[in-house]
């Protein structure tokens with residue numbers, strides 16, 4: 001009997017889809033309430049809180065198509081700014097065992113979306129969401145020793161890991177080492193203190209880069225900090241997310257120690273990509289729209305936009321795959337890895353692929 | 364025959380093109396929230412009318428409900444096809460990056476699959492506007508709409524074919540993509556048509572299923588009334604769309620061109636051809652919305668990817684530019700334009716070739732010299 005209900009519901013849904021062809025049910029449901037959509041994922045903002053002057057922490061209740069996230073993954077968040085939809089990736093900060101989403105967004109002075117989210121989102125706002133994605137996750141079974149290391153707003157994916165471990169009553173050695181400028185910038189301070197009280201194996205270490213007092217550690221990351229906070233780090237799994245300089249110095253220490261394999265990272269700022277715009281040659285053809293431009297040496301996403309197209313995209317830094325399109329012919333260089341590839345009909349990410357000579361894209 | 368190249372001096376064509384480009388740039392830079400709010404409102408209205416229309420037909424035993432239902436559904440279909448579908452699929456809202464407003468993803472409430480139509484309309488018709496043998500919208504491969512199309516006895520049926528096309532317009536548009544006329548001439552093979560055909564069968568199946576099977580069945584004993592109601596709504600939309608579209612390119616004085624005279628066109632000459640090959644219809648605000656602003660066919664052909672709601676706002680400027688360069692700006696009320704189209708359809712049924720094709724240029728020569 002219980003099994004019959006969803007089946008009948010499904011049949012009703014497909015009848016409704018047939019009746020509402022060609023637009024589909026969501027296009028009608030969203031006019032009643034944007035949260036009613038069935039295929040797309042939306043999120044209703046149910047909480048807005050400011051921990052520091054330049055961040056906002058949103059509690060979001062996702063619509064029914066949401067399938068949850070794993071700690072450390074990210075979601076693509078879409079907002080409409082002056083009529084244009086903009087998408088950026090953010091890592092939820094909550095436990096993966098929690099049905100709601102928590103997003104903490106730092107307003108980047110240059111950042112259109114992050115500033116918009118900080119300034120204009122209020123209770124009851126509806127955001128566009130994607131399913132969760134990303135490989136930066138905790139292995140299962142959980143390792144015996146874990147070091148979570150973050151800087152600034154890079155805290156969110158590792159905090160999600162911490163909260164997940166806390167919800168699972170993790171019993172191993174666990175250190176949460178977080179870098180911020182000073183006490184006023186330290187996100188989630190009270191929650192972290194609270195977690196430290198509840199989870200016996202957890203040690204929370206606050207490092208302040210720009211303050212001389214008030215933290216557990218002071219100054220920029222160093223091997224000494226590491227030895228101090230988690231002396232057992234060589235046989236732990238370390239999860240790291242933060243600004244590039246922090247990531248670089250941590251990586252250096254781990255490489256020098258020969259334990260690079262135990263370090264798991266999430267690229268948090270766009271990797272510095274280099275483009276050779278001087279020596280670019282060839283033509284770029286966008287087959288579907290029939291436009292053709294001379295290769296400028298920039299990533300294909302930018303070249304497409306300069307040609308007046310607006311291909312789908314999200315992060316613009318090679319992580320979200322919303323910009324993936326088929327390259328029908330030609331050779332491209334992946335700006336992240338430097339690899340070139342000239343296979344026909346392969347899927348490439350427009351935002352990090354630079355044409356090498358003539359290229360044709362199915363866009 | 365005056366060539367398109369002779370209409371304006373090279374310098375004039377260039378200035379003229381630049382002035383139009385400036386209008387375009389100004390509008391593009393100004394696009395924003397109001398445009399999105401506008402199209403969202405139209406969509407909301409369309410969906411509400413559609414739901415209301417379908418709902419009323421459940422009470423179709425009560426004649427006023429049936430009439431109101433058919434009226435609401437007809438308007439919904441017209442809005443869906445014209446102000447929403449046609450314009451969205453032209454990429455007028457692609458800049459919003461909203462998948463529901465994406466030219467590549469939108470599908471409209473008619474049997475012609477959007478993907479096929481984007482090729483035949485957005486690409487072929489808008490690139491080769493009114494070039495004989497290239498623009499397949501001239502007569503849709505069925506009618507003789509231009510004296511330069513060589514007469515043969517088949518064309519005696521011109522008025523009959525036109526009437527049938529008007530009645531079954533959505534099917535005409537759908538078949539248009541198959542280029543059956545070219546298959547018959549051996550210029551295109553059925554194998555090439557396979558992918559187009561597959562999409563057609565799928566799309567038409569769904570549309571027919573919804574309008575003529577599912578909704579009638581759902582209304583139980585009223586099935587015949589619902590069937591009739593849906594057929595009437597489709598018919599109303601067909602007649603309306605046919606009228607508006609034919610008034611856009613076929614009233615008297617609209618020019619057509621040969622392949623030779625349009626070879627190596629400059630941007631300015633392309634603009635020029637769009638103006639000479641299109642015609643507007645005058646009317647009120649609501650009328651413009653119901654035509655999808657294709658009552659501003661001239662502006663639409665100049666800037667097919669600018670949101671149509673902007674056409675009325677630039678029409679005055681476009682007209683002034685035409686006057687400045689001594690170019691015609693073909694416009695008139697619906698009845699006048701329709702009559703002019705009908706006359707052409709009837710006249711061209713006979714082996715009549717019309718006067719030599721000089722309408723626009725003769726008087727413009729004078730103005731040009733004065734300018």
Ligand code: FES
Pocket residue numbers: 313314315316317318319320321322323324349350351352
């Ligand atoms: S835009 Fe995210 S991968 Fe290209």
